[in-house]
Amino acid sequence: MTPNFETNIPGIFIAGELGGMGLVRKAAEQGKQAMDAIRNLKKSGKTALDVLIVGSGPAGIAAGLGAIQHKLRYRIVEQEDSLGGRCISIPATRSS
Numbered sequence: 001m002t003p004n005f006e007t008n009i010p011g012i013f014i015a016g017e018l019g020g021m022g023l024v025r026k027a028a029e030q031g032k033q034a035m036d037a038i039r040n041l042k043k044s045g046k047t048a049l050d051v052l053i054v055g056s057g058p059a060g061i062a063a064g065l066g067a068i069q070h071k072l073r074y075r076i077v078e079q080e081d082s083l084g085g086r087c088i089s090i091p092a093t094r095s096s
Helices: 024-039 058-069 084-090
Strands: 049-052 074-077
Touching: 024 058, 049 058, 058 074
Parallel strands: 049 074
Antiparallel strands: none
């Protein structure tokens, strides 16, 4: 992958858990950085979407927010019933 998370297939980016980043904060940052790189790609206007985000974990949610920020047409698809991916199953910790 390139430093901005683009794969050897132009226009395909991988961020977050699929790319080996299990830490929530780092995965979210990767999603944001990938979307920053995607916004610089030339939009053809010939498709219904500018970007399709697969997965709604930390990287996917951050990518979706980045798409909104950059005014990109996007969709997030998720195989589970709710947003958050693995974040939903992380137990909350409380400090006393």
